Amino acid sequence: MSAGFNDNEIISNVLKGNQAAYAELVEKYSSYVFSLCIKVVRSREDAEEIAQDVFVKAYKYLADFKGNSKFSTWLYTIANNTAISFLRKRKLNVASLDNEKVFETADMNAGHNQVIMAEQKSKANMVTKAINMLNPDDAAIINLFYKGEQTLEEIAMILGIETNTAKVRLHRARTRLKEKMETYFSHEVKDLN
């Protein structure tokens, strides 16, 4: 996809005026950014709008990226901050959604893709559904660690917390996910074993 170019080489090309090269970065990270946004805002339409905004912001301020961290870490920081600002603007409740009814509603609203997935009984779909039942903070940290390929130090940087706090939050998120899977997908888990 990136024809042998790493992120820093692509960025250097873009900064030299090759705007089209930026499409490679968008292609490479769109799913990661979109997944992170959807875990926070719980709506496909809003997540797509935010993800687009994230890539536009990243382009505008690309000269400020000094390569001290991975480009993905820098991009996820923008994504996380943009998604949270969006929620604040909308005055949505960012606080814990630890309420089973809310989980069910959020799950039902999670979009067309999830509806199709729910009809299938693969491991991946079951986990995606269970992650969508978690509160946004837990879902985001799991997404960053497992899908965004970020280390605990990088997650701490993205979320603006201490590394130890990130470690505790990840542990807590996994415990909650396990509980969700045991509560809602116990039959599927048995079938899969």
Add this chain to the structure above:
Amino acid sequence: MDTNRIMEERLWEYIDGLSSAEEKTLIENLLQTQQEWEKKYNELLEVNSLLTSAELDAPSMRFTKNVMEEIAKQHIAPATKSYINKNIIWGIGIFFISLIVSALIYGFSQMDWSSGGSNTIADNLQKVDFSKIFNNTWVNAFFVVNIILGLFLLDAYLSNKKKKFRKEA
């Protein structure tokens, strides 16, 4: 319950590859000798493999095209560092430091160091007649000149920043 939580935490660190060499050996021993540990480990390993297999949500097919259309209207902003002139920052710094040093020198020169039995700094500071300092015409003139110079420096800094940004945008 707490032991169970600690066991889970240690096992997650082991699975994530974050345990120290010593801890790793210890856990490997526990997994071989303790059934409870082995059971929990297999349980967590299954959750880990499920998490690794989870799929990413994908945006619409037009996503990249939409982004590229949007950025075509944008310009890359100059790096923050490039429009901050170091000389101006140094100038402002020197201005404030000279202001503080001058005030201190003048203040201490007003002190009567010979009188009184105690020589502590607090006592000496109490002897300074600050009303005298700020009633002095020369001191007031010095402060006014410095404030005006400071405002000039700030204005030069802001207009320079604005000009550079416009030029590069």
